[in-house]
Amino acid sequence: MKKSSIENFINRYNLGGEVESVKIESTDSQMKVSFISDDKTLLGSVTSEEGDFPNGEFGIYTTSQLKALLGVLESSVNVESTDSYVKFSDNGTSVNYMLADLSVIPVVPDLKQVPPFDAEITLDDEFTSKFIKSKSALNESDTFTFSCVGGKGEVVLGYSTINTNRISINVDCKCEGDIQPISFSAKYLKEILNANRGSKAATLKISSQGLSHIQFENDSLKSSYYLVEVK
Numbered sequence: 001m002k003k004s005s006i007e008n009f010i011n012r013y014n015l016g017g018e019v020e021s022v023k024i025e026s027t028d029s030q031m032k033v034s035f036i037s038d039d040k041t042l043l044g045s046v047t048s049e050e051g052d053f054p055n056g057e058f059g060i061y062t063t064s065q066l067k068a069l070l071g072v073l074e075s076s077v078n079v080e081s082t083d084s085y086v087k088f089s090d091n092g093t094s095v096n097y098m099l100a101d102l103s104v105i106p107v108v109p110d111l112k113q114v115p116p117f118d119a120e121i122t123l124d125d126e127f128t129s130k131f132i133k134s135k136s137a138l139n140e141s142d143t144f145t146f147s148c149v150g151g152k153g154e155v156v157l158g159y160s161t162i163n164t165n166r167i168s169i170n171v172d173c174k175c176e177g178d179i180q181p182i183s184f185s186a187k188y189l190k191e192i193l194n195a196n197r198g199s200k201a202a203t204l205k206i207s208s209q210g211l212s213h214i215q216f217e218n219d220s221l222k223s224s225y226y227l228v229e230v231k
Contacts, residue, residue: 001052003070003077009033010070012046012216012223014063015191023105024058034108042188043108044225054081061100069095111226115209119148121155121173123202123214128193131155134167135190143183143230146206148175157186184212184227192225 009031013019019035019042026032031053036043058081060066070077074090081087085096121127135141138157145159153173158166159181192214196202199216206212210229216222 001050001077001079003073003075005048005050006053006077006079007067007070008221009046009048010063010067011195012221013044014067015188015195017064018042018188018191020063021059021061021100021105022063023102024060026053026055026058028055036106036108037188041185041228041230042225043111044223046221046223049220053079054086056081057102058086059100059102059105060097061104066097069097114213115207115211117205117207117213118177118179119146119153119173119175119206121146121153121171121204121206123193123204123216124172125197127169127171128197130169132190132193134169135186138165138167141186144186144189145181145183146171146179146212147181148173148179150178151175153179156181159183179206179208182206182208182210183230185230188225188227189214196223 013022013033013035019037022033022035024031024033029049031048032045034045070088072095073088073093077088077090079086079088085098088095088097134157141157143159145156147154153171153175155169155171156166158164196216196218199218201217202215204212204214212227214225214227
């Protein structure tokens with residue numbers, strides 16, 4: 001199995017270290033993980049259709065440790081599993097990652113009632129680059145704020161009702177009427193965009209009822225994220 005396939009899968013849920021503990025479910029046809037952030041404002045799932053990972057459920061408690069262990073191996077690895085650990089090996093080196101009991105892994109709730117989305121933004125390479133640079137420039141800004149007036153959408157970092165340092169980005173979007181300013185975590189969106197660079201299709205949908213949905217598709221990988229409004 002290509003090590004990069006495992007790493008790409010991990011990076012899409014780990015989000016630069018924001019999500020550490022997950023349960024990976026693997027079958028003959030796919031590998032899937034659902035996750036939730038510690039502050040409960042982000043949840044999502046990642047699915048990979050690349051095979052060769054053992055079947056079963058695997059409790060990953062410290063993803064950063066797993067990434068570090070994979071880092072010592074060559075580009076092609078074999079993967080084996082037991083009840084207590086997963087073994088990754090190349091031609092001359094092997095590493096064991098000890099599995100956690102599934103009872104200590106956060107349970108990800110089902111989204112039973114998803115509100116209708118009022119706006120859809122195309123997440124192209126230009127927006128991704130601008131947003132990541134903007135978040136770095138205003139690192140103290142915790143949120144990004146979306147609004148739409150007269151069919152013209154805008155994403156603002158550093159938004160406030162008073163004058164502040166801010167960056168405003170015009171976005172290509174479809175809106176159902178005007179949408180008043182609504183804010184979500186800028187930190188999580190930056191990590192999501194970073195982890196999914198180069199995806200073939202990407203959209204950000206926003207509901208004025210307090211939820212946003214970001215979805216990416218890239219060959220065998222699909223990732224989906226929900227952000228809860230930050231007030």
